[in-house]
Amino acid sequence: MHSSYSSIFLVILIFFFHFNFLSNSLAFFPASNVTLFGDAYFRNNAISLTQELRSCSSSSSSSSSSSSSSSGVGRAFYTYPIRFLDSITNTTASFSSRFSFSITPSPSPCSSGDGFAFLITPNAQSFSFSKGYMGLPEPGLTSQASFFAVEFDTSFDPSLGDINGNHIGIDVNTVVSLASIDAVSRRIDLKSGRKITAWIEYRDAMKMIRVWVGFSPIRPPTPFLVAQIDLSKEFKEFMYVGFSGSNGQGSAIHVVDKWRFKTFGFTPSVIPIDTVEEGDCLLCFSEDSNVKRHPAVDLSHKSKTRVSEIALGLGGLAAFVFSIVAILVVIGFILIKKKRVLEGRSREAIASRDQTNRVPTRLSLADIRSATMGFNRNRIVGQGASAVVYKGSLPVGGEVAVKRFERGNAFDCLRNPFSTEFATMVGCLRHKNLVQLQGWCCEGNELVLVYEYLPNGSLDKIIHKKSNTAIVLSWKQRLHIVLGVASALAYLHEECERQIIHRDVKTCNIMLDGEFNAKLGDFGLAEVYEHSSLTREATIPAGTMGYLAPEYVYSGVPTVKTDVYSFGVVVLEVAAGRRPVDDDGTVIVDWAWNLWEKGKLIEAADLRLDEKYDGGDMERMLMVGLACVHPNHAKRPTVKEAARILRGEAPLPVLPARKPRVSLRPVLPNDTEEILNIGGARSSNDDPPYMTPKSHFSKNET
Incomplete structure (x- = not known):
């Protein structure tokens, strides 16, 4: 038994060291996927678009006092062009992107930098490196290439229509935003130095761009900024995707990491845009973390046509994924040869583990079908408006409750119960009086959540x-x-x-x-x-x-x-x-x-x-x-x-002798005395409160 473990461990070590040694020569690292321009460089497993300046008293002085190679502007683009238009069908791709970033200003007396922008452009090398404007073209210049950008602006320039020095805007072919929102009003300080996550999504069927921003890695339920835009008139067949940032007359470090991007909606074989699962694929793809990155290499070569759908992560590498798959294959082969001696004991150990300490894992659709006997109707133990619950049994984990979401509800493009429930459950819900999520499946058209099975039902x-x-x-x-x-x-x-x-x-x-x-x-x-x-x-x-x-x-x-x-x-x-x-x-x-x-x-x-x-x-x-x-x-x-x-630890509540009438006053935090305006003119405080609304449940006519 011990020799079995030793052989497995030895094979893993040999394979891992051998693969990591060879992988240095493979073109799978971010340096070969991302092309850097200007001041951009790889920094601490991420990309910094700008460099901290030693002096920032003025634009000129900062230029002279900093490194001679420093332009104050940095850009990072995915090396290969991405297809956004299908000339045969005359269709435009929709896209979604998710990334984390932080903006850390230099200490006083330096002012903050300009900020940075998520950028899509047909020519990654067409922009100048003049200071300012987040590396985007200066207003009024007609020779620059077209572009689409979502700016995270940390400088205030009234001539550009900026609302303040801490806002998010949407730009099309000009740095003057066609829509913007004050970030501070939504409790997001772009210059706080904290890690912020942004989600950007364009749906061509809706001609709409939506932006979500938050300090949590879970996307907020409400978009931060929404704008009606027809990007089909702006997109070329092939475009470059990346980021641009600048310091201008200030100094800050603009860091971007954990970037994911994908296009969708081209061919009939793809799920229609209006039914594509809401989100940024984090529900369907695992996070890429703890990945080593290598020094910057500036590659300017272009590739031939790439597939239209990309899941690109600065924190995820093809080599790393391949190594994990290969290791699992080796382990699986050895375990099969050893006739699964430990299978029974492992099954019992996992089944007895405290449910509140279980980490939800992704399961395959094959596992789910096997557990529920192909979603057999005899296995149904519950049914609601959006999902059907089946009793199932997994080889590892024992009995489970499998919640299968209805397609019509699960793929609602604005809000769906699966996304809401999944995001909520994986957020922080580890409590003995909450049903514990054990796993999920997002495969094909199936969206499934797997919970602990509770024998006494509801x-x-x-x-x-x-x-x-x-x-x-x-x-x-x-x-x-x-x-x-x-x-x-x-x-x-x-x-x-x-x-x-x-x-x-x-x-x-x-x-x-x-x-x-x-x-x-x-x-x-x-x-x-x-x-x-x-x-x-x-x-x-x-x-x-x-x-x-x-x-x-x-x-x-x-x-x-x-x-x-x-x-x-x-x-x-x-x-x-x-x-x-x-x-x-x-x-x-x-x-x-x-x-x-x-x-x-x-x-x-x-x-x-x-x-x-x-x-x-x-x-x-x-x-x-x-x-x-x-x-x-x-x-x-x-x-x-x-x-x-x-529990008898506090006195009985004081109740009125008769049921009070319903007073419809605001229920927001920091209650005010303002009565809600329900279908009419504003009520005064002297007006009688509204009575309980009548419904088909009520027996009394009031």
Whole structure:
């Protein structure tokens, strides 16, 4: 057994050293994929477009005092031209690009540099190296080549129409932006020196360019900048793609790394543009990290026609990928020859590993089909609006829940549940009361998420099942479940790196493991915000009627308090054993308030408990539920406060004698006294509050 391990290890070492030695002569490193111009150079596994100047008192002085070879301008282009137009079909490619960058100004008294730009141009060597303008052509010069650029501008030049010295703009054939946005207003300081990630996407079918920017590697849900542009009139058949930056009269280091770029939409065999998965291929391709880069080599040769789709990473190398594949082949061959002696033990060890420490991995479609017996209908354990859930079994990992997204929903070009749920789950969701993501598959037209399998299914199927053989949850189990959901929501709202509003808290999204521990799942509607963000954008209200807070139905603005309302409905549902809206149209919230007004709240307790509970504890839970569904969002507790009351660590909530009417006031952070304008003129503070909106669920005419 030990000799088997030794032979495997020896083969790996020999192969790795041999391959790395030979790979120095291969033309697969970034130096052969990227051509550098001017001041650009490879720096710390990335590309620096500019060099820090020793003196920057003026444009001329900086020129003289710096190195004689320094122009203050640097560019880096993918060496080979990329096809953007198909002359036969007369179609224009769409494209998407993702890259990380940082801009670090030199210490005072130097001012910051000009900034840099993502650039597409038919001639990479046509621009001059005169200082300024991020290396783009000076306005008014007609001899320069056409170009498209997204600028990250850190200098203020009123003559160019700049809005300030910290903005992002879209340029077409001129450095004067046709659209721009103040970065600081969106809490992005381009000159902070922090690593920033940008996503740039052009959809030719929509004639639209969209730009996302954020400090997180996960793309924000809302574009930073959107502009309607028809680039088919600007693109040539072959164009060069890269970056350009300059220091002008200042000094800063402009660094770009982890760049990915692809074009799509040419041939009929390709998925139509409107159904291509939203994103930058990070959902379909693994990150290229920890890759060695070599000194700069300036290559100016051109290649013949390249394929139209490129996944280019300054952090990803063909040689590295090839070496990994080769090593895996060698390991696999040896393991097969050893008759898989360790397979059984490995399977048991992985199955017993703590689920919260599992790192999600990419799985092949073949693995998924095998696990679900070809998505057999007999394997279906759940079905929602956007996905079907199958019970599956993987050779390594045991039983799993396979969530297969419907094509119509998963490939929505603006927002899809798969992208939202995947991005949210891999962000920071490692909590014992959240369903844990184990893997994913993005292959062909299939989008699949693989979760841990929870044998007791969803809470709603247990709490509302009426048969004689149905499981009746004890009072202790119900309290434990409610506290588990509260713990999960507190983590999402306050403890996670970014604040997450679930937007769909309900009993069918609360799963139960073998010991009836609650785990919140289904993040297809989740909204993610920076904790410091004071802005909330209105959306089309999403969720399930009966769980939606009244102010959210009116305004479409999700907050932690709209999640608290949904949590309150769950609390009432668990205590009473009733659905949010009964078959006869009775709304549980109105029903519970009615009992409270009559002084008979304890009568809401689930009769199936057969009074096997403490009356004080039951009334405490029902009162917490009513406090959470208070019509005035400001009167609702946080989930942490609600949990403390449930545990008896805080006094009972103070409830009004009668259910208050709904006051529709802003639910944004730092509440103001301004009443929301719903379909009419602005209301004054003297106006009576709006009543609860009527719906087909309501029995009473108000």
